[in-house]
Amino acid sequence: MRDPVRAALDVCPVEVSIAVLGGAWKLSVVRYLLTRTHRFGELQRAVGEVTPRTLTRALRELETDGIVTRTVYPEVPPRVEYSLTELGRSLGPVVDWLEQWGESYAKTQATLSSDATLGD
Amino acid sequence: MRDPVRAALDVCPVEVSIAVLGGAWKLSVVRYLLTRTHRFGELQRAVGEVTPRTLTRALRELETDGIVTRTVYPEVPPRVEYSLTELGRSLGPVVDWLEQWGESYAKTQATLSSDATLGD
DNA sequence: CGGTATCCCACGGGATACTG
């Protein structure tokens, strides 16, 4: 188990969830994998401007935490597919929820910032 | 708007949610404020071993992001109360969900680690 | 009581180059 997760265990269950899902790109990855299995390159293009190193680390951590599965096909050229575990799929509802919340939050803040801009 | 949140806007709504809620202690704070208004010291004792500086920063960010309200009572000794905004209260369901998910995750991983220990 | 100030460090994430 990763250290941040272990540390969160001593605090509160919600901190455990954040320790597992809190990193940048992680929930985006889960979101795309909810639709279907992706190859590394697909994932990279899907989530946007993420460097391969950062994406690899996010995927490795999600793998360690039991959220994604990594399957290597010993072919040339190499092919690696990422998919969700049962546990990963169980995140469907909350990813959905957070996506909608984030969306409506963005709208709210857009309104606030246009108000605030008047006072700039 | 805070930079991490602004950056997340260019990525994906779920990243916005993570940018707002992803920090350590933040969701714990929200969780306690969902039950009732708390004073600073209460919050500090409630969430566990968090330093005042870290808790202050978490609260300030949550305030900036429109999740919590800070009310100062000009008394001696000073009293400051934190409560949730409407937006903050809208997090009720997801905090609940993440708490349960984190809880069951902890159990799962406990099982896995006891299995893994056999192989250590 | 409810914070700040100061210092410190680890780690997450980016940039760039390279490889099996």
Add this chain to the structure above:
DNA sequence: CAGTATCCCGTGGGATACCG
């Protein structure tokens, strides 16, 4: 194609001490 290697840096969070 799917990464690694290397370097770098900002920031988040902790420790400790102090303040209005």
